[in-house]
Amino acid sequence: MNSTFLETNITQTGNPSFTFPNLYSHIMTQDCGFNNFQDFESSNFLDHLLVDYSPTNNRFSTLSEITPIMQETNSTNSGSCATSFYVTPPNINHLKEKNQVGITNKEVKMNKRHVIAFRTKTQLEILDDGYKWRKYGKKKVKSNTNLRNYYKCSIGGCKIKKKVERDGHDSRYLITTYEGRHNHESNSSIIYNHEMTIEFPQ
DNA sequence: CGTGTTTGACCCGCGC
């Protein structure tokens, strides 16, 4: 695996410093050090975001490989510490244009479904991404000594799933993989959009 | 009693 991972430190309970609920994401600028969307965009943050996880060859593609288009969806209010943004779905045709070999049909399907994975340094076993999830499976997988947990969105009709597992090579890190898109807003995005300040639990 | 989790069984795609 050649990708460099995003490193964030989450030691407190409550809100994590970085969450990625589907395409709608909240960067806790208080913890990540981004004061606004421009700071975020000009950072090398994107180079460390991971997408297109291939279980067969244990490979991640980075967002920078597939040139996502980002757009700010709402700016931070004074006193707020959250920035929201969207990332467009990966484009498999772009990958093919770059003559990348070894792209399987499964990976094409995964790209069409939109798969985003990231790794976060945290002691938490589950990151609060603002959505309500129902656990439907837990599995020991060959590529990881740690268990993989499977979640579905609790909202009826919402097809998104996520997998959560500790990194087998370094269990300080949590790997979260989202597959699909929410068809609704998260509770937290409503809060962030309407409240002037956010209290971080200690 | 309602809601969420656990866990073994089952399903299915893929490689051989």
Add this chain to the structure above:
DNA sequence: GCGCGGGTCAAACACG
């Protein structure tokens, strides 16, 4: 076709 591995189902269970 078969076996393996990952993903899902669903009944049993836990808990407030």
